[in-house]
Amino acid sequence: MAELAIGDIAVEALTETQARAELARLAELLAGANLAYHTEDAPEISDAAYDALKRRNAAIEARFPELKREDSPSEQVGAPLAEGFAKVRHAVRMMSLGNAFDAEEVRDFDARIRRYLGLADDAPLAFTAEPKIDGLSLSLRYEGGVLVQAATRGDGAEGENVTANARTIADIPERLDGAPEVLEVRGEVYMSHADFAALNTRQEAQGGKRFANPRNAAAGSLRQLDAEITRSRPLKFFAYAWGALSAPLAETQMGAIERLHALGFETNPLTVLCDGPQEMLAHYARIEEQRATLGYDIDGVVYKVNDLALQARLGFRSTTPRWAIAHKFPAELAWTRLESIDIQVGRTGALSPVARLTPVTVGGVVVSNATLHNEDYIAGRDARGEVIRPDPEGHPKDIRLGDWVQVYRAGDVIPKVADVDLSKRPEDARPYTFPAICPECGSEAIREEGDAVRRCTGGLICPAQAVEKLKHFVSRAAFDIEGLGAKQVEQFYRDGWIKEPADIFTLKARYGSGMQQLKNREGWGEKSAANLFDAIDERRRIALGRVIFALGIRHVGEVVANDLARHYLRWDTLIAAVDTARPAAARHRRAEAAVEAERKAAASEDRRARIKETRDAVWADDPQVPPEARAAWDDLVGVDGIGTTVAVALVTSFGQEAERASIDRLVAHLDIQEAERPATEGSPVAGKTVVFTGSLEKMTRAEAKARAEALGAKVSGSVSKKTDIVVAGPGAGSKETKARELGVEIMDEDAWLALIGA
Ligand SMILES: [Zn+2]
Incomplete structure (x- = not known):
């Protein structure tokens, strides 16, 4: 068995040596991600992945405190500074917040504070709850009511001087009336969805780069060396905290926010006062619901102890305050409205439903389209008819126009619609009817037996x-x-x-x-x-493999095309073989349709036997499939890497009249090169059909295949009477059994290597 990569080993299972190596690896990964995030305005990994790495790092440090590194990522807030701006040392360090990811952690937060302060469980303890804006933190210093300096967070201790740029932002007042002599206002610079979309459109028109998401656009815009560029970018600012002060703003967090608002700052209207975890979580749910319609990105809810005297008592733990926490949204999920369903027709005629959504940010990227896979998926079932989105009674939740849907994104995978909220379904919503007509050409779109996809027949x-x-x-x-x-x-x-x-x-x-x-x-x-x-x-002179691939037949990619070319060598041979196999393909389809019911039946001892019986019965049915058809079919599906799916696709493609005529017209213009027959003089396995099964230990499957083919052997994926040698590694199963039944020569990997003189 392959050794686990160190990053895959559970924290509890790490040895001390592994833990040390893993901490070093995480420090490097997180530092790289920080740098990309803070200084290059382009995230390298998703927020969820970043958080996961940080949590893993913290868990390892908790288990091996003595291994904690000097450059431990848990002590880092931001990243080193970008060149180009003067540095500013923050009079009061800019903090980051600890994170909570579920309700339990929010309750723990409340309990921890009570323990620290020695408060009884039922003693009043109020918190503010406000959306966590996904933008760029900024500290604004006012002296005598005049804006004298604006600085980014940087690494928390030292930021960049972006005063000239900050002055171009309309939400940032130049002068304040009645402010303390010294006042540092902290908040978030952000960009609204609408402004972000317009900016990207402008950028595109001017040949500039598109921004991945509003936060990157905001960061890129604020950190322009030319303040005039910043002025042309529609940045906004919410104030939510403060740094150095010559006189207190208020006695409570809520009071201080109200004071900042009165001084002329925008503060977030969704900031509320809660009397404990229950109300905090309820507000979290309300904010999450509104997330898609706020018009700007948020990535969670921040809770802060309301009483500023208590905040002072609680103080800080390394870089995070004890009195505040960020309750993050699950990073890769978001809810939004399904506005319409478009049907796209692909190269193979597949009709793919695409959800058009009210734009929403999912894991740092604005998503307005998502896949709905196919008509079964919309109806809430998988290819086998099983319910994939059960409602409380176990019935499938189908997806309808106007529905409130959950969008899911993982890595680079196309976003998909994952779930639907039935409580928000519009009253007039009707089940979606999947078109039976191709929207591109008006031809009938049909679904073949066993195919999840509806295809245009045009x-x-x-x-x-x-x-x-x-x-x-x-x-x-x-x-x-x-x-x-x-x-x-x-x-x-x-x-x-x-x-x-x-x-x-x-x-x-x-x-x-x-x-x-x-x-x-x-x-x-x-x-x-x-x-x-x-x-x-x-x-016009072209290799056989390229021609086969170029035809764009379903399931025939580059590798399969070359496998076919090596097996059949000539175009004429290939075409003839596929044409000959056609009657057997029809029989194969009937046999598979017949065994489908048995396949669905609950696992039972004799299920395999029943499948085989049913399949054999169909194959034995009258009128007989000509033996040469069966032989051609067996040969085709036996080519390593081919199998029945590819074989059916080939037969179908070459069998359709219009398509075949088009292929014939093409081939008439070409001089298709015969695939190279390997030089096999003196090879002990030239012309032999070899099957590899079980796991190989001295070479990969691909390598084994390539070497065998280079020696003139045919490598097949299934054992038949035509098989000459079966190379069986550990774990070889039915193929080895079949070879034994047929009396085919079986050898292990070493014997094979000895035979070919390796
Ligand atoms: Zn069509």
Whole structure:
């Protein structure tokens, strides 16, 4: 078994040596993430991932206090400063907050404070609760009521002097009436969703970079060396705290916030006073509900002890105050409104439902589209018909237009709609009817037995499929024609110059001379037109694997295409084999449909046997599938890496009249190269069919396969009468059993290596 990466070992299971190494690794990771977050305005990892690393670090430090590092991430607030701004030492350190992630931790926070202060469980203890703005902290220093300095947080002790930039922000007053002689106001600079969207549109129009999210846009805008650029950016500011003071603002947190508001600062209207955890959690729920409609990003709720005298008694623990905590939202989830469902048609004709959402930030990125997978998913069931979103009675919760839905994002995965809140369903909402007609071409869209996806049957007459097929056809691993990329193909398709791949190879005949010529098109000239015709001609001679891949057949990616090429070597052989196998494919489908019911049945001892019986019965059914069809089929599905799914896709594609005609027209223009037969003179395994099963210890599966093929062996994925050798490693199961039944030679990995002289 492979050794666990150190980052995957549970904290409780770490040895001291591992803990030391892991703390070093975490310190480096977190420092890198901090730097990216604070100085480069582009997050490297999600907030949730960052928090998880920080928590792991803290847990290891709690278990091995003696291993805590000098540069421990738990002592760091921000990141080193970016070059370019003068440094400002904060008169009072800018703190960060400890985090709570669930209700239990919020109750612990209250209990901890009571213990520290020696308060009874029922003694009154009030907290403020306010949204945690996801922006950039800023400290504003006023002397005699005049703004004299603005500084970013930096590492908490020292920030950047951004006074000139701060002065351009409308929410930041230049002068205050009736303020203490010295007053440092702290708060958050942020950008609203609407302003963020408009800024990105402007940036795009000017060829500038797009910002990933409003926080990065706010940080990038505030930290401009040219304050005039900051002025052109729509930044806002909420005040929520203070640093150095020559006289107290109030006796309570709430009073101080009200005072700041009275002095002319924007303060968050959702700040309320709570008498304990129950009210705090209720307010948290209210704020979370409103999150999508606030118009700016928040990432949690901050609770603070209201009584400032108690705050002073509680004080700080390293860099975080004991009297405040940030209750974070689950970072990768958010609720928002489903505005509409669009159907996109892909290259293979698949109709994919896409949710159009009221924009909401999920894990640091504004999301306005999310996948709904397919029609079963919308109805609340998986491919097998099982309920995936049960309501309290176990019925599936379907998704309807206007629903309040939960959006989920993980890493780079496309956001998806994960859940629906039935209590917020509009009264007139009706179950969604999935279209049975392709929105692109009007052809019938059908669902094949066992397929979760509905597909357009329009094939080449469907513009969505045709354009996507053409783009795929000219892509890098396919025909890769210089000067003919996705953009050009799209334009040619739009103008009717290229409707299918074959048209590429008649382009010169049609537009190389005469009335309409390529060289006269906008964006083209004599030279570029001639170059394109040459590049196309060069590609008439092409490798078999590229042709197979370029056809864009379902399930046939680059690897599968090359597997097929190596197995069949010639285009004619491949086509003939697939055509011959066709009757068997139909039989295979019927057999699989028949065993589907058995597969669904609860696990039972004889289920496997029943599946086999049913399948055999269908295969034995009259009229008989010609033996050569069965043989061709077995050979096809036996190619390593192929299997029945690919085989069915090939048979279907080559069997559809319009598509086949289009492929034939294309091939007529090509000189397809025979795939290389490996030089196998003297090879002991040339021409033999080999199956690898179980786990290999001296080489990977891919390596074993490549070496066997280089020696002229055919590597197959399944054991049949045609198999010559089965190489069985530990854990080999049914394939080894079958080989034994058929009397096929079985050897272990060492014997195989000895045989091939490795
Ligand atoms: Zn269509």
